[in-house]
Amino acid sequence: MSQSFSPQEGLLELSMLNAEVKEQDFTETMVELLNRNIPTEIVTRLKELWEATKTLAGEVIRIGKIIVQKIVDFVRANPNLVVGLALGAAVSSLVGMVPLIGPALQPIATVIGSIYGAGVGSQMDSGQPVDPLVAGAIKLAKEFFELLASIFNAVKEYWITN
Amino acid sequence: MATHEEYLKALRKLKGRDRVGLAGEVAATGVGVAAGAAGSTAIAGAFGASTLLGSSTLGSLVGGVFVTTTPIGWVIGSALAAGAIGYGISKACSSGGSNDQIRRETARAVRTRLQACEEVEMAKLCYDDFIDALDMAISTGVLDPEKSDKLIRLVDEEKMDVQTATKRVTAMIDPQSDTRPPA
Numbered sequence: 001m002s003q004s005f006s007p008q009e010g011l012l013e014l015s016m017l018n019a020e021v022k023e024q025d026f027t028e029t030m031v032e033l034l035n036r037n038i039p040t041e042i043v044t045r046l047k048e049l050w051e052a053t054k055t056l057a058g059e060v061i062r063i064g065k066i067i068v069q070k071i072v073d074f075v076r077a078n079p080n081l082v083v084g085l086a087l088g089a090a091v092s093s094l095v096g097m098v099p100l101i102g103p104a105l106q107p108i109a110t111v112i113g114s115i116y117g118a119g120v121g122s123q124m125d126s127g128q129p130v131d132p133l134v135a136g137a138i139k140l141a142k143e144f145f146e147l148l149a150s151i152f153n154a155v156k157e158y159w160i161t162n
Numbered sequence: 163m164a165t166h167e168e169y170l171k172a173l174r175k176l177k178g179r180d181r182v183g184l185a186g187e188v189a190a191t192g193v194g195v196a197a198g199a200a201g202s203t204a205i206a207g208a209f210g211a212s213t214l215l216g217s218s219t220l221g222s223l224v225g226g227v228f229v230t231t232t233p234i235g236w237v238i239g240s241a242l243a244a245g246a247i248g249y250g251i252s253k254a255c256s257s258g259g260s261n262d263q264i265r266r267e268t269a270r271a272v273r274t275r276l277q278a279c280e281e282v283e284m285a286k287l288c289y290d291d292f293i294d295a296l297d298m299a300i301s302t303g304v305l306d307p308e309k310s311d312k313l314i315r316l317v318d319e320e321k322m323d324v325q326t327a328t329k330r331v332t333a334m335i336d337p338q339s340d341t342r343p344p345a
Binding site: 026027028030031032034035039040041044045047111 | 163164168169171172175176178180181182261264265268271272275
């Protein structure tokens with residue numbers, strides 16, 4: 001059941017998320033992702049997203065940090081998912097659920113698609129069933145990011161006018 | 163904070179060059195979607211896959227699953243659905259240089275933390291040796307517990323260097339270990 005927020009409630013939730021990620025550090029996040037065997041090519045491309053900010057209602061929101069942190073949380077919460085599948089599902093779900101952040105995620109989505117799309121292609125070549133796995137991962141991701149998507153979607157008026 | 167081992171593993175992974183950028187250099191024969199098509203094949207090769215068929219993940223990004231049978235079809239398929247993605251691949255390839263730079267900067271930051279981590283571990287080992295020496299000194303009766311507490315306090319307050327303190331206590335236990343000036 002998805003939760004819906006008024007713009008004011010959404011802004012409050014986003015401000016709290018913003019405060020939570022304030023002290024997060026890119027180097028530590030990068031070390032964790034590299035240790036989870038995420039290709040360096042993807043991890044370095046998160047830097048640009050990590051630094052993305054947006055001023056909403058007078059507050060600088062670290063949207064990049066919030067998004068990356070949630071993606072890391074998703075990967076952590078699903079240790080049994082192949083990491084590429086988890087990343088692909090996370091990013092594609094976020095883009096689908098929150099169109100506002102699509103442009104910020106596009107560069108990383110392209111590289112994930114290129115690297116892990118190849119993996120999906122190879123699996124299809126070898127005749128292994130892929131789609132149920134991908135569909136399952138995307139379902140998990142959609143459930144995981146539902147709250148974050150509701151928050152972002154609630155503040156879209158602030159987003160567009162800023 | 164990551165562990166010493168995790169920093170080391172990350173550092174190993176940060177060696178070398180950006181493979182997406184390298185793949186782009188190999189395939190740099192066109193611009194826009196054409197370069198994206200060449201780049202996608204090269205990326206697939208760089209990451210150990212022989213073909214790059216339909217990507218369900220990427221397909222869902224552009225609003226529907228598409229399956230193609232060739233790398234070119236994959237990119238052209240995406241280009242038809244959303245031209246920006248085909249172009250995005252060539253852009254991803256061309257960003258290899260700046261990503262190499264991010265690698266170097268991050269490796270530097272990780273090295274600094276690794277060094278700090280090693281210093282902390284070394285300090286912890288020294289402190290453990292100090293406590294072991296105190297225990298030994300008390301149990302052999304060469305040091306009374308009150309003096310031991312005072313030594314611990316001086317070390318904890320950083321008024322006395324832990325290595326010096328250990329050396330002094332060890333010299334009490336084993337006078338032969340003391341380095342005396344020549345007579």
